[in-house]
Amino acid sequence: MADTTTATGRLGGKVALVTGGGRGVGKGIACAFASEGARLAIVDIDDAAAVRSAEECEDRGVEAMSRRCDVSDREDVDRAVAAVVERFGRVDVVVTCALPRGVVQPFEDTSAARIEEMWRVGCLGVVNAMQACLPSLRESRGSVINFGSGAGIAASAGYAAYAPVKEAVRAITRVAAREWGASGVRVNAICPFARSEQFEAWATRNPDLARQAEARAALGRVGDCERDIGRAAVFLASEDAAFITGHSLMVDGGQGMPL
Numbered sequence: 001m002a003d004t005t006t007a008t009g010r011l012g013g014k015v016a017l018v019t020g021g022g023r024g025v026g027k028g029i030a031c032a033f034a035s036e037g038a039r040l041a042i043v044d045i046d047d048a049a050a051v052r053s054a055e056e057c058e059d060r061g062v063e064a065m066s067r068r069c070d071v072s073d074r075e076d077v078d079r080a081v082a083a084v085v086e087r088f089g090r091v092d093v094v095v096t097c098a099l100p101r102g103v104v105q106p107f108e109d110t111s112a113a114r115i116e117e118m119w120r121v122g123c124l125g126v127v128n129a130m131q132a133c134l135p136s137l138r139e140s141r142g143s144v145i146n147f148g149s150g151a152g153i154a155a156s157a158g159y160a161a162y163a164p165v166k167e168a169v170r171a172i173t174r175v176a177a178r179e180w181g182a183s184g185v186r187v188n189a190i191c192p193f194a195r196s197e198q199f200e201a202w203a204t205r206n207p208d209l210a211r212q213a214e215a216r217a218a219l220g221r222v223g224d225c226e227r228d229i230g231r232a233a234v235f236l237a238s239e240d241a242a243f244i245t246g247h248s249l250m251v252d253g254g255q256g257m258p259l
């Protein structure tokens with residue numbers, strides 16, 4: 001499919017695939033990308049959420065599509081990527097945000113089933129999306145934006161399933177950056193502190209801890225999924241970051257700095 005878009009902006013003409021793009025950080029990034037002219041493919045296990053996110057992107061004047069997909073299933077991911085390439089002709093940017101809900105749980109209560117679910121979606125799902133899109137990324141000399149977490153770096157209590165997966169994603173990011181750099185493909189990660197649906201649900205259950213987490217941010221607030229995390233992702237996806245790869249960018253308002 002020929003590229004006939006006339007979109008302008010820092011990402012004008014680029015095609016971005018966002019896993020977990022139906023809500024939270026993924027949706028915020030998709031909207032930020034749309035505002036900068038990218039065409040969007042929203043991939044999410046929640047089909048209705050993916051549709052709503054795609055519609056919001058289209059409201060900003062760009063072409064967008066949605067696709068229900070289980071990122072832990074490689075065949076399902078392959079089919080989703082094939083549909084995106086059929087629609088838009090290529091993939092220039094891959095953003096991997098898909099993750100199970102309800103990540104906070106005491107270590108002694110964390111089951112093997114929970115760890116396996118987190119691993120399959122949060123780590124294997126990243127690998128699946130990256131590998132499935134690699135042929136197109138090589139053609140376009142594109143980029144990947146994965147998601148680590150300050151919870152993994154700081155070994156935060158309650159994240160026995162989540163933290164190691166996010167550290168694995170950061171390691172995968174560095175390995176892929178080293179291997180794929182010769183093809184012109186950049187791979188970076190963002191570690192966000194954002195007011196997503198998951199954060200709000202956790203804050204409702206743990207108001208004192210939420211206030212403490214917000215107070216630790218040097219800028220005194222929790223980040224906005226679109227304005228703060230999304231704009232950082234726009235930078236990493238744009239030509240402004242053409243010489244940045246293998247990097248974990250802390251987009252957390254200083255929340256993760258040592259006290």
